[in-house]
Each structure stands twice: as structure tokens, then as C-alpha cells.
Amino acid sequence: MKVLLVGANGTLGRAVHTVLQRRGHEVVTASRKGGDLHVDITDPASIGELYQRVGRVDAVGCAAGPVPWRPLAELDLRDFRDGLEGKALSQVELVRQGLDHVAEDGSYTLITGILARDPVRTGAVASLVNGAVEAFVRAAAIELPGRQRINAVSPTVFEESLAAYDTIFPGFDAVPVSRAAGAYVRSIEGPETGRIYRVE
Numbered sequence: 001m002k003v004l005l006v007g008a009n010g011t012l013g014r015a016v017h018t019v020l021q022r023r024g025h026e027v028v029t030a031s032r033k034g035g036d037l038h039v040d041i042t043d044p045a046s047i048g049e050l051y052q053r054v055g056r057v058d059a060v061g062c063a064a065g066p067v068p069w070r071p072l073a074e075l076d077l078r079d080f081r082d083g084l085e086g087k088a089l090s091q092v093e094l095v096r097q098g099l100d101h102v103a104e105d106g107s108y109t110l111i112t113g114i115l116a117r118d119p120v121r122t123g124a125v126a127s128l129v130n131g132a133v134e135a136f137v138r139a140a141a142i143e144l145p146g147r148q149r150i151n152a153v154s155p156t157v158f159e160e161s162l163a164a165y166d167t168i169f170p171g172f173d174a175v176p177v178s179r180a181a182g183a184y185v186r187s188i189e190g191p192e193t194g195r196i197y198r199v200e
Helices: 011-022 044-054 077-098 124-141 159-165 177-189
Strands: 002-006 026-031 057-062 102-111 149-155 195-199
Touching: 002 011, 002 044, 011 026, 011 177, 026 044, 044 077, 057 077, 057 177, 077 102, 077 124, 102 124, 102 177, 124 149, 124 195, 149 177, 159 177, 177 195
Parallel strands: 002 026, 002 057, 057 102, 102 149, 149 195
Antiparallel strands: none
């Protein structure tokens, strides 16, 4: 399959890229920095240009989506808007603009996270945004054209990221990033749609 992988330079994106290549897929990577193609997923025009350049694909996987991390009392409306734009609306736009570029039986795999169901301090924006993405996945699954499918991967903190995030996720059981990458494989190669793959 030809797979467009957005956000391929982060911890998760690199792991997904590796496993997809090992499984024989043609992977086209896109990121704000690095990758085969440049994309700013917060800019709809940039997403449109990306699809024009990459052409027809069998699957789209997204491993990108920054959000602000600060105590609730320090967050303002701009922070919530930035989070929604950076991780939720950007992924919605990947799907919306992908409708004419993804194969009739192709798929979309989006990224959410454990904070949709298990919040932590400083994670209010992430919890809001992850929940929004998961709700969108379930809704889009019943309306996508043809036999297109959509799922989301919702991991806990990665073992490889504990040095940076351990104080934010106290007592959470970390998982190797390879497990989340496996969920992308399940979504891209499998038959399911409207699923939230929890990786805990």
C-alpha cells in the first residue's frame, strides 16, 4: 500500500514509519520539519498542497498534534483554540481533504491519547482535544464514502518519553512505542472502522 504518514519525525511517527516499511508498504512522510514532503497541518492550504503533491494513497496515518500544557488557571481561550487547531481540526482537515485522494477502500488513522479518559494536571487542553478527535472518528465512520475506514490510536505515555513526561503522568504504566505503532498497522491493514485502539 501507499501510505501517507504525517508527523513522521516524532517518537511515534518514527516507530510507525519503521514498522510500515518493514511490512512492505510504500511510505511517504510529511512533517513541518523534515520528511519527504513539507506540511503545516494547522494550515488547510498546506494540507491541500500536500495531497496534490502526494497523489492517490491507500491510507493516511497521522502522528502529529501539539497541544499546550499548563495549569487550568493559566490557560486562556487562545490556548484552547491552539489545541483544537493543532490536534483536532488539523486531523479533521486531513480527512475532509483526503476524501478525493484516498482510495475507495482506503483508511485514515488519527492520534488521540489516554487523557481523553484519564486526565492529569496541566492536561485540560489535551483531554478536550483527544475527546473531540475520538468523537469525530466515531461519527465520520458512518459517513465516509465507499468503503473508506477511519480509526484512532489512543496510547498512554511511552517508555521512550518517560524522561520528559514522567512528572506529568505520575503512576501511569508506560508502554513501548512499538505497541502504538502496531495499532497503526491494525488500523491500516485491518477491516475495522470507527474504532479507538487503546494502547495501555
